[in-house]
Amino acid sequence: EPEVTQTPSHQVTQMGQEVILRCVPISNHLYFYWYRQILGQKVEFLVSFYNNEISEKSEIFDDQFSVERPDGSNFTLKIRSTKLEDSAMYFCASKTGGVSQETQYFGPGTRLLVL
Amino acid sequence: RKEVEQDPGPFNVPEGATVAFNCTYSNSASQSFFWYRQDCRKEPKLLMSVYSSGNEDGRFTAQLNRASQYISLLIRDSKLSDSATYLCVVNDSSASKIIFGSGTRLSIRP
Numbered sequence: 001e002p003e004v005t006q007t008p009s010h011q012v013t014q015m016g017q018e019v020i021l022r023c024v025p026i027s028n029h030l031y032f033y034w035y036r037q038i039l040g041q042k043v044e045f046l047v048s049f050y051n052n053e054i055s056e057k058s059e060i061f062d063d064q065f066s067v068e069r070p071d072g073s074n075f076t077l078k079i080r081s082t083k084l085e086d087s088a089m090y091f092c093a094s095k096t097g098g099v100s101q102e103t104q105y106f107g108p109g110t111r112l113l114v115l
Numbered sequence: 116r117k118e119v120e121q122d123p124g125p126f127n128v129p130e131g132a133t134v135a136f137n138c139t140y141s142n143s144a145s146q147s148f149f150w151y152r153q154d155c156r157k158e159p160k161l162l163m164s165v166y167s168s169g170n171e172d173g174r175f176t177a178q179l180n181r182a183s184q185y186i187s188l189l190i191r192d193s194k195l196s197d198s199a200t201y202l203c204v205v206n207d208s209s210a211s212k213i214i215f216g217s218g219t220r221l222s223i224r225p
Contacts, residue, residue, distance in 0.1 A: 104213060
């Protein structure tokens with residue numbers, strides 16, 4: 001069964017450093033998402049991406065964050081200058097089409113720790 | 116009012132028991148509803164979609180009441196493997212984001 005994959009599984013970085021989190025969505029999916037989950041808290045929407053552009057973003061997704069799909073398969077989340085409060089699990093998700101009833105499939109996540 | 120609200124639990128019930136979770140949502144224009152489960156330190160996984168007519172999948176039954184903006188999940192004959200956090204998820208009126216509740220923790224004891 002096709003799966004969303006994410007790399008790395010864990011990343012430790014120093015405050016102020018840039019990190020890039022990578023995702024490979026399911027191959028025939030067209031809608032891509034990033035979510036984050038701070039330890040002990042709920043899953044929060046960051047951004048959605050379709051047709052090579054951001055379709056929606058949350059208040060969390062400020063100028064420090066960016067997304068791109070550089071090669072048609074990888075979908076990346078970049079944090080330019082990490083802060084302590086960026087420590088969280090970051091989940092990538094994808095789905096086939098734009099119908100709201102369609103399921104989003106989640107990757108296993110990248111656990112980011114900012115020191 | 117929170118966008119999606121759930122009782123955080125934890126619910127601690129014996130194996131074989133029936134347990135019910137409730138969820139309310141604030142946006143009356145929400146279009147789609149789901150229950151996901153999340154095991155500790157893992158990704159959310161779809162348990163079932165929730166339809167207006169109610170739907171059942173084995174031991175799991177989901178109900179939606181649009182007038183009250185209320186969603187429920189019933190688990191019958193609970194198993195040890197049902198121990199997890201159950202997330203109520205609502206799709207915003209756009210096709211873009213889904214909104215998660217904080218989750219209800221369920222622990223099944225032998």
